[in-house]
Amino acid sequence: MKYKINSVFLSKKQDIVNMAKEKTIYVCTNCGQESSKWAGKCPACGQWNTFTEEIVHKDVQPKHAMHGIESTRSKPQYLHEIVSTDEQRIDMHDEELNRVLGGGLVEGSLTLIGGEPGIGKSTLVLQTVLRLKDRKVLYVSGEESVRQLKLRADRIPHPETDCMIVCETSLEHIFTHIKNTAPDLVIIDSIQTISTETIDSSPGSIAQVRECSTAILKFAKETGTPVILIGHINKEGSIAGPKVLEHIVDTVLQFEGDQHYLYRILRSIKNRFGSTAELGIYEMRQDGLRQVSNPSELLLTQDHEGMSGIAIACAVEGVRPFLIETQALVSTAAYGMPQRSSTGFDLRRMNMLLAVLEKRVGFKLAQKDVFLNIAGGLRVNDPATDLAVISAIISSNVDTEIESDICMAGEVGLSGEIRPVNRIEQRIAEAEKLGFRRILLPKHNLQGLDKKKNKIELIPVRKVEEAFRQLFG
Numbered sequence: 001m002k003y004k005i006n007s008v009f010l011s012k013k014q015d016i017v018n019m020a021k022e023k024t025i026y027v028c029t030n031c032g033q034e035s036s037k038w039a040g041k042c043p044a045c046g047q048w049n050t051f052t053e054e055i056v057h058k059d060v061q062p063k064h065a066m067h068g069i070e071s072t073r074s075k076p077q078y079l080h081e082i083v084s085t086d087e088q089r090i091d092m093h094d095e096e097l098n099r100v101l102g103g104g105l106v107e108g109s110l111t112l113i114g115g116e117p118g119i120g121k122s123t124l125v126l127q128t129v130l131r132l133k134d135r136k137v138l139y140v141s142g143e144e145s146v147r148q149l150k151l152r153a154d155r156i157p158h159p160e161t162d163c164m165i166v167c168e169t170s171l172e173h174i175f176t177h178i179k180n181t182a183p184d185l186v187i188i189d190s191i192q193t194i195s196t197e198t199i200d201s202s203p204g205s206i207a208q209v210r211e212c213s214t215a216i217l218k219f220a221k222e223t224g225t226p227v228i229l230i231g232h233i234n235k236e237g238s239i240a241g242p243k244v245l246e247h248i249v250d251t252v253l254q255f256e257g258d259q260h261y262l263y264r265i266l267r268s269i270k271n272r273f274g275s276t277a278e279l280g281i282y283e284m285r286q287d288g289l290r291q292v293s294n295p296s297e298l299l300l301t302q303d304h305e306g307m308s309g310i311a312i313a314c315a316v317e318g319v320r321p322f323l324i325e326t327q328a329l330v331s332t333a334a335y336g337m338p339q340r341s342s343t344g345f346d347l348r349r350m351n352m353l354l355a356v357l358e359k360r361v362g363f364k365l366a367q368k369d370v371f372l373n374i375a376g377g378l379r380v381n382d383p384a385t386d387l388a389v390i391s392a393i394i395s396s397n398v399d400t401e402i403e404s405d406i407c408m409a410g411e412v413g414l415s416g417e418i419r420p421v422n423r424i425e426q427r428i429a430e431a432e433k434l435g436f437r438r439i440l441l442p443k444h445n446l447q448g449l450d451k452k453k454n455k456i457e458l459i460p461v462r463k464v465e466e467a468f469r470q471l472f473g
Contacts, residue, residue, distance in 0.1 A: 027054050027206045038051050054206060089104030090185070092131075093128070093132065094131070096266060097128060099280055102275060105226050107224050107226055108224040110229065110250050111226070112228075112231055113253045115233060127158070129187060132185070138177065139189070141166070142188070142189060149165055157288075164183070171194055171197075175219065188229050191231050192204040196211050196212055213229070214248060251273070262283050263378065264281070265281060277318040300324075304404060305404060308395045308399050309327060311388040311395065311402050312324070312388065313325075313385040313387070314431050314439065316384065321430040322430065326374060327374075328389070330369070333369050338367060340354075353389055353390050356416055360464060361468070363394065384411055387409065387410035387411075387418060387467060406437070408440035409421055409442075410461065411442075416465070417462065424445040432454060432455055432456040440459050
């Protein structure tokens with residue numbers, strides 16, 4: 001009886017010790033801020049309702065493991081002693097993807113590709129790895145079965161390739177498969193489905209995503225094997241999971257586009273080995289994604305004769321110029337409050353341009369509905385499209401068409417001036433290549449330009465009123 005009581009007492013004592021090793025914390029899903037109590041608003045990033053509960057297990061470590069002084073594998077070096085070499089890159093046999101990555105996939109890098117469900121992330125990655133004939137690829141799928149991936153691969157024309165597919169969600173098992181196959185490239189689809197046994201939480205939680213991505217990064221850096229992670233995005237449009245995931249990886253690519261349109265945009269949000277101003281354009285087809293080498297010809301409607309509210313803008317994304325069609329519709333407000341709607345263009349910037357038109361030019365648009373659309377389902381951030389936006393709005397307001405052989409590029413300031421834009425020579429060359437005869441551009445950009453070598457007529461404008469006189473007489 002005494003032994004029984006002692007055993008019960010010891011088991012209770014052990015439970016108390018185990019409970020002391022566990023701690024409940026609240027982690028912000030947006031920035032990764034930790035707190036001992038739940039809060040409605042994160043004090044670090046200011047977002048509301050982002051704290052989730054996580055259980056932290058603290059394992060008791062021996063003292064020699066806590067003091068890692070003798071286990072350091074590197075030593076401090078002077079800056080002049082470090083030898084800098086060019087990064088070894090892998091040709092992905094995809095010009096658009098290579099451009100966004102900065103010239104190819106860097107060996108030992110960790111790349112994250114995010115996008116909405118069904119936008120084509122898995123199709124893009126699968127058709128890319130199927131073209132790598134000289135590389136052994138391990139495709140780890142945590143969402144689809146092997147049969148589903150086989151059906152998708154059969155729709156994509158590809159040569160014989162050395163690509164292996166495994167369906168696994170355990171991180172420990174994934175590392176076992178990597179050790180047995182020794183691949184040159186690893187694809188994980190998706191990071192939100194992978195979990196490790198060291199963390200007692202569900203897959204996709206903050207702790208699981210953080211621990212799994214950290215372990216994968218350590219593997220990529222130690223072995224020199226590049227890893228591509230596929231991730232989901234939340235309703236705000238950012239990568240799902242903690243912000244620490246974006247800090248861990250080397251490159252973050254965003255695959256975006258409207259599912260009702262054929263075009264997809266691959267943007268670089270973060271790139272430690274290249275520029276973040278590049279983008280790639282794809283066209284969705286039944287047999288996969290096709291590279292769009294000349295997007296200007298596809299984004300322009302060929303016949304808009306007699307149509308008002310259409311202006312052609314010469315935009316630049318990264319170092320790549322292309323011409324896009326800006327459409328506007330201005331009508332009398334049917335209700336008391338006028339509507340302002342914008343697709344593919346920043347709504348706040350459109351409201352600013354409307355205020356400039358009313359204050360500086362004298363067009364009364366306060367009691368009218370204004371709708372703006374960038375044709376093709378694209379989203380542009382180039383401020384040089386301001387001149388085309390206000391021209392399309394005025395064209396719709398006065399119901400007068402803009403001639404089809406003229407395009408424009410210029411940033412509109414708050415005082416109504418046309419501010420200069422960058423890469424003006426590339427914009428002019430792109431407009432001339434597509435057969436435009438005239439281009440409106442800021443007067444300041446004419447400094448240093450050789451007008452004789454361009455067949456297109458350059459029309460410099462200094463204010464918004466001058467641009468409207470050139471367009472509408």
